[in-house]
Amino acid sequence: xxxxxxxxxxxxxxxxxxxxxxxxxxxxxxxxxxxxxxxxxxxxxxxxxxxxxxxxxxxxxxxxxxxxxxxxxxxxxxxxxxxxxxxxxxxxxxxxxxxxxxxxxxxxxxxxxxxxxxxxxxxxxxxxxxxxxxxxxxxxxxxxxxxxxxxxxxxxxxxxxxxxxxxxxxxxxxxxxxxxxxxxxxxxxxxxxxxxxxxxxxxxxxxxxxxxxxxxxxxxxxxxxxxxxxxxxxxxxxxxxxxxxxxxxxxxxxxxxxxxxxxxxxxxxxxxxxxxxxxxxxxxxxxxxxxxxxxxxxxxxxxxxxxxxxxxxxxxxxxxxxxxxxxxxxxxxxxxxxxxxxxxxxxxxxxxxxxxxxxxxxxxxxxxxxxxxxxxxxxxxxxxxxxxxxxxxxxxxxxxxxxxxxxxxxxxxxxxxxxxxxxxxxxxxxx
Amino acid sequence: xxxxxxxxxxxxxxxxxxxxxxxxxxxxxxxxxxxxxxxxxxxxxxxxxxxxxxxxxxxxxxxxxxxxxxxxxxxxxxxxxxxxxxxxxxxxxxxxxxxxxxxxxxxxxxxxxxxxxxxxxxxxxxxxxxxxxxxxxxxxxxxxxxxxxxxxxxxxxxxxxxxxxxxxxxxxxxxxxxxxxxxxxxxxxxxxxxxxxxxxxxxxxxxxxxxxxxxxxxxxxxxxxxxxxxxxxxxxxxxxxxxxxxxxxxxxxxxxxxxxxxxxxxxxxxxxxxxxxxxxxxxxxxxxxxxxxxxxxxxxxxxxxxxxxxxxxxxxxxxxxxxxxxxxxxxxxxxxxxxxxxxxxxxxxxxxxxxxxxxxxxxxxxxxxxxxxxxxxxxxxxxxxxxxxxxxxxxxxxxxxxxxxxxxxxxxxxxxxxxxxxx
Numbered sequence: 001x002x003x004x005x006x007x008x009x010x011x012x013x014x015x016x017x018x019x020x021x022x023x024x025x026x027x028x029x030x031x032x033x034x035x036x037x038x039x040x041x042x043x044x045x046x047x048x049x050x051x052x053x054x055x056x057x058x059x060x061x062x063x064x065x066x067x068x069x070x071x072x073x074x075x076x077x078x079x080x081x082x083x084x085x086x087x088x089x090x091x092x093x094x095x096x097x098x099x100x101x102x103x104x105x106x107x108x109x110x111x112x113x114x115x116x117x118x119x120x121x122x123x124x125x126x127x128x129x130x131x132x133x134x135x136x137x138x139x140x141x142x143x144x145x146x147x148x149x150x151x152x153x154x155x156x157x158x159x160x161x162x163x164x165x166x167x168x169x170x171x172x173x174x175x176x177x178x179x180x181x182x183x184x185x186x187x188x189x190x191x192x193x194x195x196x197x198x199x200x201x202x203x204x205x206x207x208x209x210x211x212x213x214x215x216x217x218x219x220x221x222x223x224x225x226x227x228x229x230x231x232x233x234x235x236x237x238x239x240x241x242x243x244x245x246x247x248x249x250x251x252x253x254x255x256x257x258x259x260x261x262x263x264x265x266x267x268x269x270x271x272x273x274x275x276x277x278x279x280x281x282x283x284x285x286x287x288x289x290x291x292x293x294x295x296x297x298x299x300x301x302x303x304x305x306x307x308x309x310x311x312x313x314x315x316x317x318x319x320x321x322x323x324x325x326x327x328x329x330x331x332x333x334x335x336x337x338x339x340x341x342x343x344x345x346x347x348x349x350x351x352x353x354x355x356x357x358x359x360x361x362x363x364x365x366x367x368x369x370x371x372x373x374x375x376x377x378x379x380x381x382x383x384x385x386x387x388x389x390x391x392x393x394x395x396x397x398x399x400x401x402x403x404x405x406x407x408x409x410x411x412x413x414x415x416x417x418x419x420x421x422x423x424x425x426x427x428x429x430x431x
Numbered sequence: 432x433x434x435x436x437x438x439x440x441x442x443x444x445x446x447x448x449x450x451x452x453x454x455x456x457x458x459x460x461x462x463x464x465x466x467x468x469x470x471x472x473x474x475x476x477x478x479x480x481x482x483x484x485x486x487x488x489x490x491x492x493x494x495x496x497x498x499x500x501x502x503x504x505x506x507x508x509x510x511x512x513x514x515x516x517x518x519x520x521x522x523x524x525x526x527x528x529x530x531x532x533x534x535x536x537x538x539x540x541x542x543x544x545x546x547x548x549x550x551x552x553x554x555x556x557x558x559x560x561x562x563x564x565x566x567x568x569x570x571x572x573x574x575x576x577x578x579x580x581x582x583x584x585x586x587x588x589x590x591x592x593x594x595x596x597x598x599x600x601x602x603x604x605x606x607x608x609x610x611x612x613x614x615x616x617x618x619x620x621x622x623x624x625x626x627x628x629x630x631x632x633x634x635x636x637x638x639x640x641x642x643x644x645x646x647x648x649x650x651x652x653x654x655x656x657x658x659x660x661x662x663x664x665x666x667x668x669x670x671x672x673x674x675x676x677x678x679x680x681x682x683x684x685x686x687x688x689x690x691x692x693x694x695x696x697x698x699x700x701x702x703x704x705x706x707x708x709x710x711x712x713x714x715x716x717x718x719x720x721x722x723x724x725x726x727x728x729x730x731x732x733x734x735x736x737x738x739x740x741x742x743x744x745x746x747x748x749x750x751x752x753x754x755x756x757x758x759x760x761x762x763x764x765x766x767x768x769x770x771x772x773x774x775x776x777x778x779x780x781x782x783x784x785x786x787x788x789x790x791x792x793x794x795x796x797x798x799x800x801x802x803x804x805x806x807x808x809x810x811x812x813x814x815x816x817x818x819x820x821x822x823x824x825x826x827x828x829x830x831x832x833x834x835x836x837x838x839x840x841x842x843x844x845x846x847x848x849x850x851x852x853x854x
Binding site for chain 2: 034037038039040041043044045046056058059062063064066068111117133136137138
């Protein structure tokens with residue numbers, strides 16, 4: 001048994017210390033955002049229909065995306081107040097700039113460029129110095145760029161990893177409870193919804209009609225794995241790291257006992273008074289997985305049960321938390337890699353919606369962030385399904401999903417019972 | 432014995448006793464011709480003198496520019512009341528300015544030492560560099576050591592490396608990218624050549640209204656200045672909105688701003704159905720919503736703000752250095768381009784005269800240059816490949832100082848108040 005756990009610790013630490021996307025390991029240096037935005041390159045005013053590449057990516061990014069403004073927000077009122085609370089200058093601190101800018105050291109800059117242009121091309125596509133020149137030439141293959149340092153964002157797992165390196169954090173980027181207390185929003189993510197909101201500046205190269213559902217499943221798998229890796233890292237430093245726990249277990253308006261839905265629901269599976277894990281990256285994914293890959297769902301449940309118990313127990317031994325999370329991360333990683341090739345059929349979307357609705361109580365009961373995750377997933381899956389086979393009551397379903405979003409708009413006023421009820425009604429609308 | 436036929440008397444008669452009183456044939460002609468020819472010469476001289484024509488004294492043809500002085504030696508050669516063999520500088524300076532070569536020079540040659548007249552119709556200037564090296568091969572200057580090389584014996588012996596100016600330009604430009612194979616242009620892959628952007632000033636330039644019939648355009652010696660409209664616009668249009676086919680003017684930010692306001696105002700008048708804007712069916716995630724316009728005025732302000740963000744942060748900064756304006760919506764300041772046309776201020780160069788040489792042969796660093804601040808003027812070694820006295824024999828392109836340099840410092844040119852010179 002001791003040998004076994006020693007092996008697990010080694011395995012876990014290997015996994016934790018090898019992030020799949022690492023800016024520092026990619027070959028080449030950074031050329032800065034201006035290198036891509038020429039009108040003939042990616043800075044056209046409108047998409048070029050004659051090309052597989054739209055060539056107006058830079059314009060979309062400048063005009064519609066929030067990423068270019070990521071650095072500027074460090075100096076807005078909230079940013080300044082955060083800086084005052086944390087005793088740092090957010091516009092200068094690498095703690096902030098790692099995600100809010102293309103933050104690379106002088107020796108990785110192929111030419112001098114302004115870092116204040118937010119999250120720019122190379123933040124997500126990798127250092128360009130080795131492929132910037134050749135990638136416009138005749139006969140260029142996408143795969144050649146990957147060898148020269150371009151990140152593989154056509155690969156759904158690679159894409160999710162790039163997003164999550166900031167939208168969840170990695171071993172060099174993190175948003176902890178201290179930062180949230182100072183004013184940083186807590187991190188949440190759902191690949192398909194966030195892609196749509198960005199909005200996408202690309203045409204999906206994969207002709208697969210269910211690419212968005214596949215992307216959603218991949219995003220769920222990778223974010224769970226990254227969450228588990230993060231817990232494993234944090235538990236080695238200091239525990240409890242409150243940002244891992246359900247915010248609204250503590251941050252809620254206290255009401256008279258007779259009106260408390262929390263007390264009415266009870267605290268199944270944990271000691272009353274212990275704040276529960278923010279399991280939003282797990283509770284929806286396990287339902288999705290139950291529909292797409294039943295065996296994997298069972299294995300995931302088995303390895304997550306222990307993580308859920310330990311993280312939701314403030315008296316748990318941090319070493320055990322780290323170990324359990326790292327072990328579960330290996331399962332999540334393996335499952336995430338099955339997602340791009342998952343079998344999808346025409347009815348999958350509606351089955352997913354029904355399954356999520358059928359788990360309304362457990363999802364809504366897992367907290368506000370889980371409810372929000374479910375709303376995003378329902379929205380994505382509904383849009384994807386309705387695009388392929390329109391249903392008569394699409395408008396009714398659409399407005400019911402909008403109502404779900406309204407129920408999570410004010411987290412302190414969140415009520416799992418009304419949310420679960422709304423979810424169930426959506427399930428009933430789907431045939 | 433018969434009597435003698437030849438008597439002494441007869442013999443004596445053979446001798447003309449009055450031979451001394453009368454000239455013989457040759458002396459007579461000699462005297463006659465001496466008188467006639469001298470007389471003719473005197474008449475000839477007198478004739479020209481009477482006609483006030485001095486051309487008979489000329490040492491050779493005058494240059495064309497001075498042709499109108501023909502015969503009037505005094506125009507240049509008068510000195511006091513007479514005529515001098517040499518011409519005083521004051522006579523030249525009556526019409527011409529001859530700015531000083533250097534205020535530190537220890538001796539100044541007379542104009543005529545270099546500008547030799549009566550040598551034919553074409554050239555007034557000496558073409559040999561000997562006059563230059565007579566000082567520059569062992570240069571002494573007033574007020575301390577010379578600030579140029581002190582021992583220039585010829586172009587290949589002692590001439591220093593060229594000192595090109597530093598680039599004062601504020602334009603970002605990457606030669607390597609523009610010259611690379613398969614450059615992506617607006618209509619597909621292109622291969623740019625030097626001459627696509629660098630065109631001699633005279634070619635295609637608008638005619639100079641003050642130009643002459645024979646040369647109405649600027650000289651082709653130097654390249655025409657690079658301009659946005661001439662060189663950049665065809666690949667870098669100033670697009671500002673997907674709804675508009677027009678492009679923004681390449682003017683200062685205030686002019687661009689006014690253009691955008693005008694364009695969008697016209698557009699929204701033609702498309703009132705766009706108002707009031709409703710939230711698009713965008714996916715609901717926690718993000719600050721995009722502002723919506725309720726009125727035409729708000730719509731114009733929002734679209735102008737979008738277009739300006741696109742132009743200032745994407746389009747203009749590609750080439751220009753912009754300083755953001757202070758405050759929300761304030762217009763940025765654009766650093767002046769400061770494009771330089773001449774890099775070697777001490778010498779002249781004529782691209783047209785070198786048209787047979789490929790650009791890259793001299794500007795070999797251009798294809799690899801990544802910064803606009805790289806000055807791509809070749810060094811002296813490149814010139815010496817052709818302009819040498821050794822090894823090339825008749826194929827030498829010449830090494831005279833005056834092929835590149837001028838003696839007079841024309842930056843010190845003065846206006847000459849023309850005096851009457853007797854025309």
